[in-house]
Amino acid sequence: MTTQRASARRKQALAAAAVVAGLLTTAACGGGSDSTSEAGYDAANNKVVNAAATKGGTLKFAGAQDGDSWDTTRSYYGFAWNFMRYYSRQLVTYKTEPGRAGAGLQPDLATDLGKVTDGGRTYTFTLRAGSTWEDGRPITAKDVKYGIERQWAQDVLSGGPVYLKDILDPDGAYPGPYQDESADKLGLKAIETPDDTTIVFRLPQPNSDFPQMLAMPSASPVRQDKDTKSKYGLHPFSSGPYKFESYEPGKSLELVRNTQWKEASDPVRKAYPDTVAVTFFSNANDLDQRLIAGDYDLDLSQTGLSPQGRQTALKQHKGNLDNPVSGYVRYAAFPQNVKPFDNEHCRKAVIHGADHVSLQTARGGPVAGGDIGTNMLPGSIPGNEGQKYDPYAIAGADKSGNIAKAKEELAACGKPNGFDTTIAVRNNKPVEVATAQSLQASLKKIGINAQIDQYDGAQTSGIVGSPANVEKKGYGIVIDGWAADFPSVQGFGRPLWDGKYVLESANNNYALIKDPAIDELFDAYAKELDEGTKARMATQINHKVMEGGYYLPFTYEKYLNWRSGRLTNVYMTDAYNGYDFVNLGLKPSK
Amino acid sequence: MITGRREAPAPVIRGRPKAVLAYLIRRLFAAAVMLVVIIMVVFGIFYLVPKWAGVDIAASFVGKQADPAAVEAVREKLGLSDPVHLQAWGFFKGIFTGRTYATGGDVVHCSAPCFGYSFKSEQAVWPVLTDRFPVTLGLALGAAVLWLVFGVAAGVLSALKRGSLWDRSAMVVALAGVSLPIYFTGMLSLATFAFGLKWFDAQYVPFGRSPGGWFGGMILPWITLAFLYAAMYARITRATMMEVLGEDYIRTARAKGLREQTVIGKHAMRSTMTPILTMLGMDLGALIGGAILTESTFNLPGLGQAVLNAIRNQDLPIILGVVLITSLSVLLANLAVDVLYAVIDPRVRLT
Numbered sequence: 023m024t025t026q027r028a029s030a031r032r033k034q035a036l037a038a039a040a041v042v043a044g045l046l047t048t049a050a051c052g053g054g055s056d057s058t059s060e061a062g063y064d065a066a067n068n069k070v071v072n073a074a075a076t077k078g079g080t081l082k083f084a085g086a087q088d089g090d091s092w093d094t095t096r097s098y099y100g101f102a103w104n105f106m107r108y109y110s111r112q113l114v115t116y117k118t119e120p121g122r123a124g125a126g127l128q129p130d131l132a133t134d135l136g137k138v139t140d141g142g143r144t145y146t147f148t149l150r151a152g153s154t155w156e157d158g159r160p161i162t163a164k165d166v167k168y169g170i171e172r173q174w175a176q177d178v179l180s181g182g183p184v185y186l187k188d189i190l191d192p193d194g195a196y197p198g199p200y201q202d203e204s205a206d207k208l209g210l211k212a213i214e215t216p217d218d219t220t221i222v223f224r225l226p227q228p229n230s231d232f233p234q235m236l237a238m239p240s241a242s243p244v245r246q247d248k249d250t251k252s253k254y255g256l257h258p259f260s261s262g263p264y265k266f267e268s269y270e271p272g273k274s275l276e277l278v279r280n281t282q283w284k285e286a287s288d289p290v291r292k293a294y295p296d297t298v299a300v301t302f303f304s305n306a307n308d309l310d311q312r313l314i315a316g317d318y319d320l321d322l323s324q325t326g327l328s329p330q331g332r333q334t335a336l337k338q339h340k341g342n343l344d345n346p347v348s349g350y351v352r353y354a355a356f357p358q359n360v361k362p363f364d365n366e367h368c369r370k371a372v373i374h375g376a377d378h379v380s381l382q383t384a385r386g387g388p389v390a391g392g393d394i395g396t397n398m399l400p401g402s403i404p405g406n407e408g409q410k411y412d413p414y415a416i417a418g419a420d421k422s423g424n425i426a427k428a429k430e431e432l433a434a435c436g437k438p439n440g441f442d443t444t445i446a447v448r449n450n451k452p453v454e455v456a457t458a459q460s461l462q463a464s465l466k467k468i469g470i471n472a473q474i475d476q477y478d479g480a481q482t483s484g485i486v487g488s489p490a491n492v493e494k495k496g497y498g499i500v501i502d503g504w505a506a507d508f509p510s511v512q513g514f515g516r517p518l519w520d521g522k523y524v525l526e527s528a529n530n531n532y533a534l535i536k537d538p539a540i541d542e543l544f545d546a547y548a549k550e551l552d553e554g555t556k557a558r559m560a561t562q563i564n565h566k567v568m569e570g571g572y573y574l575p576f577t578y579e580k581y582l583n584w585r586s587g588r589l590t591n592v593y594m595t596d597a598y599n600g601y602d603f604v605n606l607g608l609k610p611s612k
Numbered sequence: 613m614i615t616g617r618r619e620a621p622a623p624v625i626r627g628r629p630k631a632v633l634a635y636l637i638r639r640l641f642a643a644a645v646m647l648v649v650i651i652m653v654v655f656g657i658f659y660l661v662p663k664w665a666g667v668d669i670a671a672s673f674v675g676k677q678a679d680p681a682a683v684e685a686v687r688e689k690l691g692l693s694d695p696v697h698l699q700a701w702g703f704f705k706g707i708f709t710g711r712t713y714a715t716g717g718d719v720v721h722c723s724a725p726c727f728g729y730s731f732k733s734e735q736a737v738w739p740v741l742t743d744r745f746p747v748t749l750g751l752a753l754g755a756a757v758l759w760l761v762f763g764v765a766a767g768v769l770s771a772l773k774r775g776s777l778w779d780r781s782a783m784v785v786a787l788a789g790v791s792l793p794i795y796f797t798g799m800l801s802l803a804t805f806a807f808g809l810k811w812f813d814a815q816y817v818p819f820g821r822s823p824g825g826w827f828g829g830m831i832l833p834w835i836t837l838a839f840l841y842a843a844m845y846a847r848i849t850r851a852t853m854m855e856v857l858g859e860d861y862i863r864t865a866r867a868k869g870l871r872e873q874t875v876i877g878k879h880a881m882r883s884t885m886t887p888i889l890t891m892l893g894m895d896l897g898a899l900i901g902g903a904i905l906t907e908s909t910f911n912l913p914g915l916g917q918a919v920l921n922a923i924r925n926q927d928l929p930i931i932l933g934v935v936l937i938t939s940l941s942v943l944l945a946n947l948a949v950d951v952l953y954a955v956i957d958p959r960v961r962l963t
Contacts, residue, residue: 088733088921177685177716180674184682194681200717251718252734270743271733272921273913304908304917307799311807317815480926481667527680528671 063340066585066592066601068121072609074590079608081295081589084313085322086306088272093255094242095172096181100349100505101323103239104598107291108277108298109260110242113147113166113221114233115290116597118605124595125402125509127233130290131161131243131261135233142228142551145236149219152287156260156280161243163215164208165261169244171210174198178252183507185235189225200251207246229548230556234508263293275300294590294607307331310584314339319586319608324600326581332390335584343582345389349505349599350579351400352385352392354461355532356572359489360443360498367435369571372499373414375428377464378421381576384460385453390582394421395575397568398518402509402596404553405560413568416575428468440469443498446486448479457576458501472499483528490526500532503579509596511560512547519567520544533572540566636947643943650939651932652700658928659696669926673731689715690731690928703728703932727936728929730922737933740918745937748914750819751906752899754830755837756892763842764888767849772876774854782846789843798836798909805832816912833910837903841895848891849884856883885956893949894942901938 061071089102094110097103107115115130117123129135132147139146153161172179173187175198187194190212196202202209214222225232235241248259257266263285264277277298285293300322303309310331312318321327325348327335335343356363356372363369378394385391396412399405409417420427432438447458455476462472475495477485486492486500506514517523521536540563547559567573583600585592590607594600662669670687687693691702702711706726713720713729722729727737766786770779806814814832817825856862857880865875902916911917915934922930 091733175716175718176674176682177689178718180682180686180689198716252720252729256734270913271730271735271740272918303911304920305911308802308909308911311802315807478667480672480924483671484668528674528683 060587061341061585063343064345065341066120067344067346067594069593070120071585071592072590074607074609075292075294076590076607076610077294077296079295079611080297080299081606081608082318083298083300083320083322084309084318085300085302086304086309087323088302091181091255092258092266092269092275093179093182094169094239094244094258095179096255097239098182099323100598101600104324104600104603105322106239106242107262107604108264109258109262109266109280110239111153111161111261111288112239112241113236115237116595118290118595118602120593120595120602122402122596124593124602125597127237128290130288131166136236138551142230142232142549143225145223145225145232147221149221150287151219152284153261154282154284154287155245155248156265156282158282159245160218161261162218163221164206164218165243165245166221166241167208167210167213167215168199168246168249169242170213170240171196171199171202171208172244172249173240174210175200175251179254182240183235183238185238185507186241189227189229189232189235190223192226199246227548228551229512230551231508231510231512231548234510234513238508263288263291264298267297272302274302290604292591292605292607294605310335313584313586314342316586316588319589320601320606321584324583324598326390326583329390331584332582335582342585342587344585344594345580345582346594347392347401347599348579348581349400349402349596350503351395351398351505352457352503352576352579353395353398353501354445354574354576355500355502356574357489357492357497357500357532358534358572359493360496362435362437362441363443363498365435366571367431368437368441370414371428371431371435371437371468372465372470373416373571373574374420374424374431375465375468375470376461376574377423378416378576380422380460380464381457384456385577385579389580391453392577392580393417395577397564398515398573398575399511399560399564400506400514400578402599403506403511403514403560404509405511405557405564407561407564411561411564411568413565423464423467425468432468440471442471442473444473444475444496445499445501446475446477446492446495446497447501448482449476450479454501461499461501486532487528487530488526489524489529489534492532502532504530505599510556511563512544515563515567516544519563519572535567535570535572537566537570639947639950643940643947646943647936647939648704650935651703654932654935655696655700655703658931659699669928672926685716727933730930731927732922732925732930737929740930741915741933741937744913744915744918746819747816747912748902748907748916749900750826750830751833751837751903751912751914752896754834755841755899756896758834758838759842759845760888760892762838763845764849766842767846768853768876768881768884770846770850771853771857779850783850786843786846789839790847792840794836794840794905795909797839798833798906801832801836802910814910816910833906833912836910837899837906845888845891848887852884852887853880856880859883882956886953889949889952889956893945897942897945898938900941900945902934
């Protein structure tokens with residue numbers, strides 16, 4: 023299938039890449055002045071830039087990859103969840119406010135955040151009047167129930183989160199709406215719809231993060247007669263202010279106003295632009311240049327500029343850049359089924375021996391890589407203490423590594439002369455491999471000889487996600503990263519640290535933590551309804567994880583994101599760790 | 613009987629329609645057999661390689677917390693749990709009779725010609741191919757015109773003025789063209805002409821929306837792609853032309869007192885074109901199957917871009933579809949070339 027004669031020219035290619043990098047950084051001078059922002063560097067990180075209520079115009083997104091699916095049930099990409107608020111509504115959703123406040127919940131289709139009764143087992147919501155589908159028919163409680171039921175049809179609608187399914191039907195008794203024997207296909211017992219505006223959820227076990235799960239797009243209403251099943255993602259039926267005009271996967275996507283949507287029925291969405299257009303690019307450098315040139319307003323995937331675009335933008339358009347956290351903690355985990363990492367002192371030897379500054383540099387430095395990570399709870403999760411909690415002096419006295427302390431731990435582990443091990447790292451991102459090489463170099467100084475094994479990043483679940491395979495391959499150190507599905511210690515840490523979540527494949531608890539104290543804290547957290555107490559529990563869980571020495575955190579990842587000067591109401595939200603798409607507007611064109 | 617000193621690539625008869633028809637049918641039949649073999653090989657690769665590598669395609673289509681039942685259900689839905697010969701047979705049958713997919717209460721009928729559904733986007737493959745084909749065809753044909761005109765002309769001039777300044781500089785440029793990869797020349801031309809000088813917008817616009825916009829968007833990709841090929845064609849033309857000019861019949865033609873224009877244009881060019889045509893057939897055929905690097909550098913929504921995404925997403929149906937188009941176009945282009953030999957070079961004709 024290779025069609026062009028470009029093989030066996032590695033040397034030229036390398037030289038070529040260097041020349042191109044140089045040219046690209048100089049050639050794109052003086053990009054469109056109308057896109058330059060006066061707001062200044064990092065201005066939309068924690069506050070609103072260009073607050074305005076002007077309507078009209080076409081908001082232009084540029085994306086280096088298409089969404090995994092635009093079906094609200096099937097997506098697991100953060101940017102897709104963010105984008106889905108244009109054409110889908112939920113009972114509750116995230117506040118349209120900058121920074122940490124944006125991770126709080128507010129009512130959307132529902133009139134309030136729900137009445138919680140029965141010790142946290144029952145949630146009752148009343149639907150707001152006047153909310154309609156794109157054909158003008160009202161959105162009913164049954165539509166919400168049907169939309170949620172679709173999560174059960176994993177055989178047809180795979181790919182999305184299944185929190186509601188796991189919590190409402192832990193034994194998997196309901197077969198899903200497509201194999202539902204009941205006439206109305208609403209056979210799920212755990213959700214009741216006594217009338218069109220009331221919906222009642224009955225949880226077998228309380229879970230205090232339940233409203234967070236209702237804020238995910240996978241809890242959006244879907245109308246049964248408009249459900250095209252596996253094809254739904256090609257043209258979802260809108261409950262929000264915009265509807266699908268056209269979608270060509272991998273090419274473009276265009277939303278236009280849903281004329282049936284009424285602003286009075288929606289306390290969240292302002293619907294400023296007339297059209298929301300997305301163009302997909304296969305050349306990420308070209309995408310960056312076109313953002314800088316002012317052809318597009320912002321990046322759809324919200325993962326930051328590439329290294330070349332970064333250089334140009336920092337030199338010439340610094341005021342158009344924001345430098346937020348991505349929500350990811352980057353780290354190394356130590357699987358306890360690989361010797362000698364069953365011994366906590368050997369794990370701690372690696373933590374003390376690592377050169378944290380050089381790891382940060384390998385990840386791109388403080389701006390493009392992020393701040394040095396000192397513990398495992400990222401800044402957007404309630405209960406986090408940021409760099410103030412630093413039990414291994416990672417960002418403090420020992421930030422370049424403490425060889426003496428590392429050797430003490432090695433002696434306590436019974437390996438005073440070090441040992442051999444293997445670092446597993448995904449091969450599809452150069453920065454990951456650079457991190458592994460940096461770690462390898464600093465471990466050499468304390469006598470730990472680490473081989474680097476690069477694996478296919480698309481196959482994570484079967485390679486490092488299989489504890490048996492990890493043991494067989496001797497992966498003592500697994501390099502990875504993690505972000506929360508919803509902003510709580512449960513949404514972030516339960517799959518990583520709860521002993522009940524150790525799986526045979528697609529395991530995420532790489533370190534195989536089975537600490538009854540941590541498990542009990544998670545159970546107690548799920549039952550606790552008080553937010554202050556929940557935050558304190560999150561802090562405790564984080565401390566337990568750090569004390570066990572299961573992880574070496576690298577960075578609280580940051581990226582550099584482009585914000586066109588045309589945009590109004592721009593701010594970063596902790597809910598999506600990117601610009602909040604739904605209320606972006608455009609300055610009137612001159 | 614074949615006349616002429618060189619062995620002809622393929623015998624074609626002019627003026628005897630029956631024989632021509634039989635020949636064409638034979639070639640088309642061989643092409644069909646070839647396509648079947650190619651489908652089998654692609655299926656085999658998709659079936660066997662994940663097994664050897666110990667990876668699971670179905671697992672990449674479920675969410676972050678995939679339980680084994682969901683993975684199994686996806687495997688069932690994608691048809692990956694069937695034995696490989698059943699998968700291949702289902703695919704063949706679908707092309708001619710259509711197919712009905714039924715999983716988990718979702719019943720979808722895919723009418724003939726059915727090439728299946730994308731694993732990733734759930735689009736039917738056939739419309740994706742027909743939608744993206746014109747983009748690639750436009751790129752390939754436009755570039756071919758450029759590289760033929762400039763490559764062959766440069767090659768002929770170099771051959772005629774061997775050792776001159778023109779010859780040397782043309783061949784240096786050609787060498788650069790052959791050795792610089794598309795992602796270098798492509799990025800360079802974008803940086804210079806699109807972002808630096810702003811001569812071209814270099815963004816793809818469908819022909820139907822604006823022919824002028826389409827043309828403007830295609831100029832850089834055409835030139836970039838043609839640069840690579842023109843360089844090769846120039847070198848081949850130069851070498852062949854020099855060889856031909858040394859032949860006896862050229863000396864005879866000159867001795868007869870024919871004008872140099874006629875000697876070169878009518879006699880030498882015909883022989884020179886034969887290897888050029890052979891190359892053109894293969895190159896054009898392969899390009900029509902997707903100019904992967906050019907399309908991804910210039911964000912052209914053609915078959916090459918589709919197949920690159922499909923490979924990233926392990927999207928077997930799209931990969932199969934593009935492979936089939938590529939194979940088919942290579943086969944057809946070669947057939948067309950064989951027929952054209954007879955037109956260009958009289959020595960190839962049967963007497």
